[in-house]
Amino acid sequence: MKCISLNKSSYITPGYTPAKTEETSEVIYKFSNLDSQGNSYGISNTKVFQVGSSVTDSANYPHTISGAAAAGFWNNIVVYKDNLYYFWHTFSGGDIGKATSITATPSFDDDWGSTEDDNLEEGDYTPVYVTLDNILIFGNGQYLGWYDGTTLDTKFYDFGSNLRIKAITEQGGYIYIAVNNKNSDLGYIYIINNNIDSDVSIIDMINVGDQIDELYTVNGIIYVFHRETMGEDASKIGYISGNRIIELDIFYEGTPSQIEFVSDIMFFTSEESVLGLSTPYNSNQFLLTRPLDVVSGTSLGGGGLKSTGSRLLHSYSGASKFYVEFYNLTSKGIDAYWTSKTWITSTIDELSMIDSIFVKTNALEEDAKCNLEIYTNRSGTASKTLEISGENKTRHIFRNLGISGIEEFKIKLDFSVGKIGDVVEIQEIQIGGHTYQL
Numbered sequence: 526m527k528c529i530s531l532n533k534s535s536y537i538t539p540g541y542t543p544a545k546t547e548e549t550s551e552v553i554y555k556f557s558n559l560d561s562q563g564n565s566y567g568i569s570n571t572k573v574f575q576v577g578s579s580v581t582d583s584a585n586y587p588h589t590i591s592g593a594a595a596a597g598f599w600n601n602i603v604v605y606k607d608n609l610y611y612f613w614h615t616f617s618g619g620d621i622g623k624a625t626s627i628t629a630t631p632s633f634d635d636d637w638g639s640t641e642d643d644n645l646e647e648g649d650y651t652p653v654y655v656t657l658d659n660i661l662i663f664g665n666g667q668y669l670g671w672y673d674g675t676t677l678d679t680k681f682y683d684f685g686s687n688l689r690i691k692a693i694t695e696q697g698g699y700i701y702i703a704v705n706n707k708n709s710d711l712g713y714i715y716i717i718n719n720n721i722d723s724d725v726s727i728i729d730m731i732n733v734g735d736q737i738d739e740l741y742t743v744n745g746i747i748y749v750f751h752r753e754t755m756g757e758d759a760s761k762i763g764y765i766s767g768n769r770i771i772e773l774d775i776f777y778e779g780t781p782s783q784i785e786f787v788s789d790i791m792f793f794t795s796e797e798s799v800l801g802l803s804t805p806y807n808s809n810q811f812l813l814t815r816p817l818d819v820v821s822g823t824s825l826g827g828g829g830l831k832s833t834g835s836r837l838l839h840s841y842s843g844a845s846k847f848y849v850e851f852y853n854l855t856s857k858g859i860d861a862y863w864t865s866k867t868w869i870t871s872t873i874d875e876l877s878m879i880d881s882i883f884v885k886t887n888a889l890e891e892d893a894k895c896n897l898e899i900y901t902n903r904s905g906t907a908s909k910t911l912e913i914s915g916e917n918k919t920r921h922i923f924r925n926l927g928i929s930g931i932e933e934f935k936i937k938l939d940f941s942v943g944k945i946g947d948v949v950e951i952q953e954i955q956i957g958g959h960t961y962q963l
Contacts, residue, residue, distance in 0.1 A: 528818035528861035530790070531803050536887070536950040539940045540801075540816035541837070542858030543850040547580045550587065552847040553840035555783060556831030557602040557609070558655075562628050565831045565838060566604065567849075568611050570597035573624070573633070576831075576838060580849055590622060591635045596648055598782075603653045605661045606674045612651040612663065619645035621679075641677040654693040656700065656719060664690030669702065673722065682725040684715070692740040695719060696747050699728060701765070703737040703749075710754045712737035714765070731768050735761070741784045743791060743805050750781050750793070760795075762802065775802070775813050787832040788854045790816055794828055799839060817852060818860050857948050861940040867903075871932040875960040879928040884913055884921040885953035891916040893947035896939040897954075901931045908934075912942075913949065931958075 530540040553567035553574060560566075564581075567574040571593040575581040593600075594615040601612045609624040609631075621638025624631045638645065645651065646666030653663045661672040662681075667688050671681035684690065684704055691712070692703040702715045714731040735751040738760070742748070747765040752758075760777050763770040779796035786792070791802040801816040820843060828840040837852040870877035884897065894914040898907040908928050913921050928934075936954070943949060 526815055526861075526863045528816065528858060529814050529863045530801070530816040530857070531812045531814045534803070534810045534812060536952045537863050537938065538948055538950045539857050539859055539861035540814070540818065541852045541854060541856070542818040542860055542945075543839075544836075544853040544856075546820075546848050546850045549574065549580055549840070549847045549849055551597070552842040553829050553849065554597045555601050556829040556838055556840070557604050559833060560604050560609075560628055561607065563833060564628065565833060566602050566609055566611075566627070567829060567840065568597065568600045568602040568613065569847075570595045570600075571613075573602065573609070573611050573622070575627075576849060577833075578851075585631050588624070588631070588633050592620070593635075599648055599650050601651045601653045601663070603655065603661065605655060605672075606659075610653075610661070610672075612645065612653065614645065614648050614651075616648050618647055619651075621645065621677075638677065638679060643679045645679065649689050650691055652690060652693050654695065654700075656695055656721075658719065658722070660722065662693060662700070662721070664693065666690070669725070671721065681721075688713075691737050694740040694742045694747055696742050696745060701740055701747060703733075703740050705736055710736040712751060714740070714749070716768075729768050731765065731770065733770055738780050739784055739793075741786070741791065743786050746805070748791070748802075748805065750784075752780070773811050775811060777813065782828060783830040785830045785832045785837065787837060792816070792830055792832075792837065794830060794839075799830065817850075818858055820848075820850075856946070859940050859943045859945050863938045863951075865936045867933050867935045869933045870958070870960070872960075874963055876929070876963060877931045877958055877960045879926050879931065879934070879956060879958040880924070881926060881957040882911065882923045883953075883955040883957075884911075884923075884951065886913060886919055886921065887948070887950040887952065888917050888919050889913075889915060889949065890944075890947035892944040893949050894943040895949040895951065896942050898937040898939060899928060899934060900937065901928065901934045903933070907937075913951075929961075 528540040551569035557566040564577040572587040575586040593613040596614040599614040609627045611622040622635040623637035649666045663670040668680040669682040670679045688704040705712045712733040716729040718726045739750040763772040781793035784793040799817040803812040831838045839850045897911045899909045901908045
């Protein structure tokens with residue numbers, strides 16, 4: 526599929542196309558939460574960007590970080606108590622920068638962290654999280670860092686020399702810290718107290734058994750994104766139940782750089798795509814789709830995602846250039862298709878014939894249209910193309926098709942023939958046919 530949204534499991538419809546795309550000087554690996562004026566901030570290898578309705582290009586933004594190197598995949602950024610904190614790296618260490626007056630004339634201090642307390646540890650991921658008690662905590666290699674707006678402690682708690690903090694979330698009065706063993710890549714989730722202003726108490730520990738990439742909480746459920754360390758190179762999604770992981774039987778390729786939940790979809794980056802886990806609060810209706818029309822052939826390079834309410838920002842690299850796409854999540858596109866599985870409808874002594882097809886849709890607008898293409902016997906050319914259209918029509922019946930000699934077939938829904946704004950929702954498809962003796 527391409528650019529297909531299944532956030533409602535009762536129909537198939539196009540996803541979202543970018544309202545506009547802007548070029549940047551470096552790929553943005555992470556976007557921050559929003560400031561008081563609705564701006565997000567991005568961090569790349571060596572720069573801090575401000576992104577509102579557009580990418581800010583001014584005397585203040587983007588800001589070049591003194592001393593940073595091409596290790597941006599470890600970087601992170603967060604708005605905390607109206608200031609901006611950016612965690613930047615070289616390949617052997619790093620520091621925490623701080624910017625004040627970020628919505629006016631910002632003042633940047635690139636080595637604020639080492640001045641206040643200490644440098645960051647040798648290059649590693651720095652997940653950041655603001656707790657419900659409004660404490661900023663972050664990963665610093667084997668250490669959990671802590672900041673309350675006054676006191677910074679970059680090594681507040683030590684998880685041990687073999688462990689590296691990868692993700693942080695909070696739920697039900699507890700903080701969940703995901704760590705990976707640097708020698709075996711095996712992941713563990715430590716459950717600690719949420720009142721960590723004085724000390725850390727480990728309540729429980731979950732042995733995930735795979736390498737952990739991310740933790741994300743939606744509607745009281747903590748989702749665990751992890752990769753197999755042995756066997757097939759596959760990425761998986763599960764959720765925490767008690768002190769174990771329940772798998773969703775969903776597999777994908779890649780490592781999510783950032784996760785965003787908006788419009789009932791959990792968006793996350795994957796290899797050359799942005800995937801969407803739909804209806805993630807209903808355990809019986811998990812659907813993994815590609816709801817965004819991402820530029821073909823792009824290399825995400827761990828690009829960031831961020832919701833700004835009705836918009837979704839997505840950064841990526843392609844053809845040695847770097848971009849931010851702005852998606853309007855209130856408007857669907859049409860540059861989309863969906864392909865079914867292949868049905869085998871023959872035996873040793875029989876072939877099959879398609880006689881009729883019935884399609885049920887929403888009441889279509891005047892210019893709404895979708896083509897249903899039928900492909901038989903692994904041919905790359907459609908045997909027949911049926912147009913689904915007609916103002917106010919909901920039932921579309923195609924008879925006397927007479928498509929014969931079928932060993933196997935599949936269908937494809939092509940929404941690109943329609944008009945932006947006139948949505949086609951495919952609610953039901955029935956295919957009638959029969960077999961005949963050879």
